[in-house]
Amino acid sequence: MSDTRLSVDINGDELTDDLLEAGAEVEVEEAIDEPDAASITVGIEAHSDGEWSSLLDELAAPDAELVVNISRSSDAYTFSGLVVGASWTIDAEGASQIVVRAVDRTVEMDRVERVMSWPGSADSAIASTIFSSYGFAAEVEPTQSGPSPDAFTPLQRGTDLAFLRSLAAKRGYSMFLEVDGDKVVGHFRTIDPAAPSSASLRLGFGADAYSSQIEVDFDGGGAVRAARIPALADGPTDANVDGSDELMGDEPITVPATSLLGPDDVDGEIDPFEAATAQARRAAFGVRLTAKTDPIRRGPLVRARRTVDVAGLGSRLSGLYLAERVRHRLDADHHEQEVVLIRNALGSGSGLLGGLGGLV
Numbered sequence: 001m002s003d004t005r006l007s008v009d010i011n012g013d014e015l016t017d018d019l020l021e022a023g024a025e026v027e028v029e030e031a032i033d034e035p036d037a038a039s040i041t042v043g044i045e046a047h048s049d050g051e052w053s054s055l056l057d058e059l060a061a062p063d064a065e066l067v068v069n070i071s072r073s074s075d076a077y078t079f080s081g082l083v084v085g086a087s088w089t090i091d092a093e094g095a096s097q098i099v100v101r102a103v104d105r106t107v108e109m110d111r112v113e114r115v116m117s118w119p120g121s122a123d124s125a126i127a128s129t130i131f132s133s134y135g136f137a138a139e140v141e142p143t144q145s146g147p148s149p150d151a152f153t154p155l156q157r158g159t160d161l162a163f164l165r166s167l168a169a170k171r172g173y174s175m176f177l178e179v180d181g182d183k184v185v186g187h188f189r190t191i192d193p194a195a196p197s198s199a200s201l202r203l204g205f206g207a208d209a210y211s212s213q214i215e216v217d218f219d220g221g222g223a224v225r226a227a228r229i230p231a232l233a234d235g236p237t238d239a240n241v242d243g244s245d246e247l248m249g250d251e252p253i254t255v256p257a258t259s260l261l262g263p264d265d266v267d268g269e270i271d272p273f274e275a276a277t278a279q280a281r282r283a284a285f286g287v288r289l290t291a292k293t294d295p296i297r298r299g300p301l302v303r304a305r306r307t308v309d310v311a312g313l314g315s316r317l318s319g320l321y322l323a324e325r326v327r328h329r330l331d332a333d334h335h336e337q338e339v340v341l342i343r344n345a346l347g348s349g350s351g352l353l354g355g356l357g358g359l360v
Contacts, residue, residue, distance in 0.1 A: 044096035131186035141189035172278025199300035204312035212291035239273035243280030249345030
């Protein structure tokens with residue numbers, strides 16, 4: 001598995017060596033706007049008394065705890081979650097196996113539907129309160145103070161997870177959980193697509209992956225207009241933005257187009273310009289790159305929700321990308337990463353990596 005280090009804990013007991021010796025395959029995935037997920041596949045042994053058993057029997061139960069840690073050099077990713085399902089394949093010829101699936105602790109936030117109001121509460125205060133109720137630490141980007149209850153009161157009708165995601169979506173925020181040491185941190189914030197890169201991928205003829213696929217949607221991004229009418233404002237207000245304020249390259253791909261947000265799409269406490277900007281920025285991500293890293297060679301440990309510098313694809317396709325999704329597949333001998341990267345422009349941009357052969 002090259003220099004990758006893997007550890008697997010099941011209900012607090014480490015079973016890494018036993019699982020790898022039994023030929024287990026471990027898969028974990030993180031993405032910008034979806035819960036982290038994990039699965040483990042291992043063989044099932046048949047016994048003379050008619051029983052079938054596996055190393056995952058203890059994990060195949062509701063709310064069993066699974067922790068998977070992947071590290072390489074100074075980089076690491078930890079999945080911590082609860083089991084949500086299992087499947088068994090019984091094969092008399094000896095190919096029997098069990099697959100156990102787990103989801104991060106957002107699953108706890110999606111079990112109870114609530115009907116409640118949050119009078120006078122800013123979205124950031126709501127997020128902090130909900131995260132705290134589950135024992136999570138919070139990294140929350142401040143939002144404007146809550147409006148007067150006479151003008152608007154946020155109303156929750158659904159689970160805490162669904163409600164927080166709806167609050168995040170209207171502002172262009174992301175809502176997700178990450179493990180930091182021994183604590184789970186709830187995030188309610190923007191992700192900066194122009195942040196310094198956390199890793200460099202050498203694609204094309206580079207050493208990290210020999211094959212990649214890039215698709216560009218030239219008609220995906222455009223202007224967004226949001227409007228508000230009385231009585232939520234003193235008079236009609238609107239905003240028109242094109243999503244080009246956080247470009248990741250020197251060649252914009254947005255085209256003149258307008259997507260309208262109606263009065264019902266802009267809640268009373270959010271400024272129309274803020275709402276339009278959030279949607280336009282998301283719509284501008286029209287470049288999508290997928291690649292699988294070489295399972296034998298080293299390569300960087302890529303993390304979702306962070307920027308990645310891509311080299312080796314020429315000056316137009318190389319440059320800064322945002323990691324939308326990362327899937328790790330590991331067994332005793334290999335570690336493969338499947339990455340989905342997005343960006344809102346072409347061209348490497350000033351100071352970003354380009355070049356040929358993944359060598360610059």
